[in-house]
Amino acid sequence: xxxxxxxxxxxxxxxxxxxxxxxxxxxxxxxxxxxxxxxxxxxxxxxxxxxxxxxxxxxxxxxxxxxxxxxxxxxxxxxxxxxxxxxxxxxxxxxxxxxxxxxxxxxxxxxxxxxxxxxxxxxxxxxxxxxxxxxxxxxxxxxxxxxxxxxxxxxxxxxxxxxxxxxxxxxxxxxxxxxxxxxxxxxxxxxxxxxxxxxxxxxxxxxxxxxxxxxxxxxxxxxxxxxxxxxxxxxxxxxxxxxxxxxxxxxxxxxxxxxxxxxxxxxxxxxxxxxxxxxxxxxxxxxxxxxxxxxxxxxxxxxxxxxxxxxxxxxxxxxxxxxxxxxxxxxxxxxxxxxxxxxxxxxxxxxxxxxxxxxxxxxxxxxxxxxxxxxxxxxxxxxxxxxxxxxxxxxxxxxxxxxxxxxxxxxxxxxxxxxxxxxxxxxxxxxxxxxxxxxxxxxxxxxxxxxxxxxxxxxxxxxxxxxxxxxxxxxxxxxxxxxxxxxxxxxxxxxxxxxxxxxxxxxxxxxxxxxxxxxxxxxxxxxxxxxxxxxxxxxxxxxxxxxxxxxxxxxxxxxxxxxxxxxxxxxxxxxxxxxxxxxxxxxxxxxxxxxxxxxxxxxxxxxxxxxxxxxxxxxxxxxxxxxxxxxxxxxxxxxxxxxxxxxxxxxxxxxxxxxxxxxxxxxxxxxxxxxxxxx
Numbered sequence: 001x002x003x004x005x006x007x008x009x010x011x012x013x014x015x016x017x018x019x020x021x022x023x024x025x026x027x028x029x030x031x032x033x034x035x036x037x038x039x040x041x042x043x044x045x046x047x048x049x050x051x052x053x054x055x056x057x058x059x060x061x062x063x064x065x066x067x068x069x070x071x072x073x074x075x076x077x078x079x080x081x082x083x084x085x086x087x088x089x090x091x092x093x094x095x096x097x098x099x100x101x102x103x104x105x106x107x108x109x110x111x112x113x114x115x116x117x118x119x120x121x122x123x124x125x126x127x128x129x130x131x132x133x134x135x136x137x138x139x140x141x142x143x144x145x146x147x148x149x150x151x152x153x154x155x156x157x158x159x160x161x162x163x164x165x166x167x168x169x170x171x172x173x174x175x176x177x178x179x180x181x182x183x184x185x186x187x188x189x190x191x192x193x194x195x196x197x198x199x200x201x202x203x204x205x206x207x208x209x210x211x212x213x214x215x216x217x218x219x220x221x222x223x224x225x226x227x228x229x230x231x232x233x234x235x236x237x238x239x240x241x242x243x244x245x246x247x248x249x250x251x252x253x254x255x256x257x258x259x260x261x262x263x264x265x266x267x268x269x270x271x272x273x274x275x276x277x278x279x280x281x282x283x284x285x286x287x288x289x290x291x292x293x294x295x296x297x298x299x300x301x302x303x304x305x306x307x308x309x310x311x312x313x314x315x316x317x318x319x320x321x322x323x324x325x326x327x328x329x330x331x332x333x334x335x336x337x338x339x340x341x342x343x344x345x346x347x348x349x350x351x352x353x354x355x356x357x358x359x360x361x362x363x364x365x366x367x368x369x370x371x372x373x374x375x376x377x378x379x380x381x382x383x384x385x386x387x388x389x390x391x392x393x394x395x396x397x398x399x400x401x402x403x404x405x406x407x408x409x410x411x412x413x414x415x416x417x418x419x420x421x422x423x424x425x426x427x428x429x430x431x432x433x434x435x436x437x438x439x440x441x442x443x444x445x446x447x448x449x450x451x452x453x454x455x456x457x458x459x460x461x462x463x464x465x466x467x468x469x470x471x472x473x474x475x476x477x478x479x480x481x482x483x484x485x486x487x488x489x490x491x492x493x494x495x496x497x498x499x500x501x502x503x504x505x506x507x508x509x510x511x512x513x514x515x516x517x518x519x520x521x522x523x524x525x526x527x528x529x530x531x532x533x534x535x536x537x538x539x540x541x542x543x544x545x546x547x548x549x550x551x552x553x554x555x556x557x558x559x560x561x562x563x564x565x566x567x568x569x570x571x572x573x574x575x576x577x578x579x580x581x582x583x584x585x586x587x588x589x590x591x592x593x594x595x596x597x598x599x600x601x602x603x604x605x606x607x608x609x610x611x612x613x614x615x616x617x618x619x620x621x622x623x624x625x626x627x628x629x630x631x632x633x634x635x636x637x638x639x640x641x642x643x644x645x646x647x648x649x650x651x652x653x654x655x656x657x658x659x660x661x662x663x664x665x666x667x668x669x670x671x672x673x674x675x676x677x678x679x
Contacts, residue, residue, distance in 0.1 A: 015282045023275045030267050045187035046222075046236040046253040052186045053240060053251060056173060061152035063100045064171035067092060068154050077105070077167060078158060082114045089116035102149075103171040104135045113167070120174040122148070125211040126200045135170055144195045147240065147249040149174055177201040177209070183251075190233070192252040193240070204228055204254065216246050225257070232257040296324045300331055307335060372500045373403040376493045377467070381405060383489065384453065384482050386469035392421055393457075393465040393497075399425055402465070420454045421466040428463050430455040430490075432483045451477045455490040459498030467493065513587040515565060516572035524586035524594055528648050531584075531596060535641055543605030546655035547612070547636035548592040550667040559626055564591075566623035567632060571616060578611045594655075602640045602672065609636045609670035617668055633668035635659050644673045 067073055067089070076085035082105075089103050093116055102117040115131035122128065129148055138146055151172025158166060173179060175193050184191040184203040192202035192214070199212050206212055206229040214226055216237050224235045235254035237246050299316045306314035315335065318328045377391045388406040392399040399421055424431050431454045449470040457465040467490055472478055511523030519527070528544070535542055549555070549571065556564040568591065575593070579585055584596035595612070597605055613636055620629030637658025645651035654673040662671035 012282065016279050019278050019282065020275060023271050023278075026271065030271075042189060042223075042234060042236040042253055042255060045189045046238055046251075049183040049187040049189075049191055049251060049253050050238050052183050056179075057150045060100075060150050060172050061154070064103070064152045064154045064169060067100070067103065067171065068156055068169050074156075077156065086114045086116050089114075090118075093118050099173075100171050101173045102129070102131075102134055103169065104131045106135055106168045106170075108166050108168070110135075110168075118174075120148075121176040121178045122174070122200050123177065123202065123211045124209050129174065134172070135168075143248055144198075147175065147193075147195050147244075148200060175201060177203070187253055190254045190256075192254065194246075194250040194252060195248070197247060197250075204233070214252060216250060296328060300327060303331055303335070307338065313339065369500050370403075372497060376497065377403045377405060380467060380486065380489055380493075381469060384469055384478070384486060385473040385476075386453075386471065387473060388449075388470040390421075390468045390470075391465065392425075392468070394425060394463060399466060407470075420452055421468055424454045424456050425463050425466050428456050428458075430483055430487050432478050432480065434477075450475070453478045453483055453486050455483070455486050457490055457494035457497060459494045464494060464498055464501070516569050516587055518572050518576070518593075519584060519586035521586060521588050524584060524588065524596065525648070527584045527586075527596060528651075531598065532641060532646075532648060532651075540599050541601050541643070542641050543597040543600045543602065543608070544639045544641070544651050544655045545595040545597065545605065545609050545612070545636055546588070546592065546639075546652065546659045547595075547609075547634045548590070548659065550633045550635055550663065552591040555630070559630075563623055563625045563630075566625060567621055567630065570621050570623070571632065571634075574615045574619075575612055578615050579608065594652075602638070602643070605638045605640060606670060606672065609638050612636065613668065613670055635662035635667050636670045637662060637673065638670060639673045644675065 070092075072088060073085070076082075076088060085105075092098060093100060093103065101120070102115070104112060104115040104117075106112045112131055112135055115134070117129070117131060117134070120128045126148070129145070133141060133145055134149065134151065149172050151170055154169045154171070156167045156169055178201075180191040180193055180201045181203055190203045192199050192204060194200070194214055194216070197213055197216055199214065202212075204212075212228050214224075214228065214235070216224065222237050224237055226233055226235055233254040234257055235252050238251045238253070239246055240249045240251050296316075296319055303314050303316040313335075315332050316328050318325050318332070373391050377389050380386070381389045389404070390401055390407055391403040393402045394400075420431060420433060431452075433449075433452045433454075451472060452468060452470050454466055454468045456463045457467055467486070469478070469486065472482075511520055511526075512518070513520045531542055549567065552564065552567075555567060568587075572585075572587070572593070575585055575595070579595065580598075582598045584598070586594050586596075588594045595608070597608055600608065613634055617631075617633045621632045622629050637655045637660070639645060639651050639654035639658060641651055644654040654675075658671045658673040661674075662669045665671065
């Protein structure tokens with residue numbers, strides 16, 4: 001998905017979705033407000049209907065008294081002309097200005113004398129009121145009949161003697177459809193009277209003018225939405241009397257919700273049209289905005305692709321001074337710096353290639369240890385431009401300085417894990433200092449430095465040394481690239497140095513006896529020839545001692561060859577303790593040893609021979625394979641160059657003959673070759 005598409009989708013998400021949600025909730029709020037307004041419009045109508053209802057209730061007594069005060073009514077009543085009185089009353093009730101629907105007259109005993117009742121207009125299913133019901137007291141009537149009318153009771157007394165005769169006149173109005181029509185005209189809305197939640201009179205048009213039910217339980221604050229005859233109504237519920245709950249008797253003012261639904265539908269349609277228009281506008285604006293925003297970023301991406309393809313001269317257009325313009329300008333500046341850096345890297349690459357080539361030639365050029373270390377250190381310093389350097393090799397738990405450049409007092413050594421070099425040797429990790437998160441190095445053996453690179457020299461996954469370079473030229477600091485270069489050079493140097501050390505070790509092992517650790521016969525023969533040549537040139541003598549262990553075969557036969565080997569090792573160690581470093585001590589074969597005493601005459605040879613004999617004979621040998629100490633002695637033959645022989649074979653034979661003479665004379669002694677005795 002492209003950036004433009006994502007920006008477009010994001011714009012739609014943050015604009016259209018909230019707009020849609022706001023539209024939905026806005027419509028709901030408006031629709032609810034329309035409903036509230038519909039209910040609120042019912043409230044004044046409700047108040048008007050209730051006021052009319054209560055006015056008619058309160059004025060019923062006045063209307064009855066007005067009829068009773070008519071002289072004709074009084075005359076007919078007192079005369080007992082009830083037939084004429086009924087005709088009179090019906091005429092009055094049926095007159096257009098009549099404000100009363102029925103009159104019932106009874107005597108003081110409660111007997112009905114006559115009634116005049118007009119036709120009621122209750123809904124179908126509601127029985128009309130009877131004269132008896134109209135005449136009865138409220139307490140004697142069922143509730144569903146008592147609330148079918150409003151009435152007033154007037155007592156009329158006869159002014160003529162006997163004046164104890166009196167009449168009860170009951171008159172009032174039906175609470176029927178004609179009555180609620182009057183209320184509806186006053187309120188301007190549909191009106192219904194409910195008895196026990198059943199409609200007895202209503203202006204709501206229901207097929208057949210039948211009774212219907214309105215459940216007033218869900219009403220909140222006198223407001224109710226209900227359905228009657230398939231039409232939904234908004235209704236306001238009122239008590240017809242303060243002491244009577246609405247479930248028993250209630251006055252309902254209502255209106256159809258068709259107008260509300262029409263208004264709601266209009267609002268909904270308008271909202272949808274506006275939402276669609278807003279969405280279309282948002283889509284267009286989003287597309288244009290995404291294009292405007294993504295174009296410079298797309299140009300930056302194209303520039304990045306150009307750089308990744310190696311076109312470092314590619315520049316992008318700066319379209320303004322805003323953030324995107326700043327990005328473009330920064331990109332161009334970065335491209336220019338990158339191009340310069342790439343050029344510098346290419347130059348450095350060639351220099352590094354030359355350094356590696358030169359380094360390889362150096363490593364192949366010599367097996368001389370000192371020369372190798374010197375070339376490794378000098379070439380490393382030249383490659384990184386270091387002013388000082390030190391190359392250290394490991395020796396057990398120590399680092400010994402093997403080669404230094406421009407460091408005073410460079411013959412120091414370090415414990416592994418101390419100082420920069422010690423840390424590198426212990427951790428086996430390259431280090432550049434200073435850098436972030438430096439370990440603290442306080443070892444006083446470190447040379448003072450401003451910046452240093454220290455890399456381990458590996459050979460076969462083992463650290464054999466550390467190469468340190470100090471203080472770059474021009475007071476610059478070593479960089480991470482310098483550390484990487486030095487690490488690569490060190491990989492090659494470590495292997496080369498190890499090869500030189502192995503070469504030295506191989507040469508040493510070729511001339512050293514593997515059991516006792518002294519020179520072997522091969523080395524001795526070469527050294528003897530060299531010493532004969534030197535002695536011939538200088539005219540100075542030297543002595544040759546040949547000796548072996550007395551009765552050594554019995555040691556092997558009695559104690560085994562392992563014990564014999566231990567005796568040979570101990571003997572070699574004792575001899576090396578009493579001879580000079582310049583003397584050549586070698587194992588000639590088996591239990592036989594030779595000792596070449598440089599620039600030593602016969603007297604010196606006898607003295608040294610006696611020292612060798614005594615150091616062996618005076619102290620018993622103790623070996624791990626035998627509990628008791630073992631007495632060991634040697635027989636030593638001495639010959640002097642060139643008195644006893646001018647050639648190597650002659651000299652060896654002379655010393656060998658003298659050794660056998662020592663054995664013949666009793667062993668454990670030093671004997672000089674005596675040519676006059678034929679030995």
